[in-house]
Amino acid sequence: MQDNITKIFKAIADPKRREIFHALIIASSALSITQICGQFSISRQGVTKHIKTLEEAGLVTISSQGRERFCMADAQPLKQVSEWMKFYEKFWDGALDNLGAYLDES
Amino acid sequence: MQDNITKIFKAIADPKRREIFHALIIASSALSITQICGQFSISRQGVTKHIKTLEEAGLVTISSQGRERFCMADAQPLKQVSEWMKFYEKFWDGALDNLGAYLDES
DNA sequence: AAATTAAGCAACCAAAAAGTTGCGTAATAG
């Protein structure tokens, strides 16, 4: 499909997916699909699709128990985003000065 | 359209746009649309559209000079991404321990 | 055993996104 970091970026680019991810992060336990549905105004299948996207990005892990599928957020992949951004931080504010710093270190 | 941070996320979610942004960041001067085109295998209009998306996210600023439009990257909006991520950093590695830290500070 | 519940799958739909081509126009070069 697309490379890993693109999957992560795309996953968090959607506001509803960010909401779902957030809900899972702050949940005290893993949540089933139905439990997640309860918090949002979209259909179960809609939620399922978002969860799948998040899962493929590694931002959600799922463990099946009986007929239920419990979802847990995993923030780890966001490290990759952080890594990606590290390069560009040099260019925040007073781009020219920091560009100098960048050139120095290379 | 959509809120500001979503625009930023969406802008950088596309790999070609990340490439263009990168090319602009490391360029020693502002680049015209045509100059940017030279580095990528899509049509000029394709580039123009990507530039527009980046511009709307605040990641590119444009100054017109005669018939040319010179583009410059601005990394500043990425700060917002960094801000957004700050919350989730607590949950990297050993989620449980860090969750404790999060609960303490709230 | 029958009814209910949790969820997957597939098909479908509408809107957005990524990209193209064609044409017009204003600035610059010859």
Next chain:
DNA sequence: CTATTACGCAACTTTTTGGTTGCTTAATTT
């Protein structure tokens, strides 16, 4: 003045995305 260049605009195509509904299956309840 003419030719060329840099670009915007508009229309159009294809893919992707966000979302839906209907149906099925497998676990649970009652």
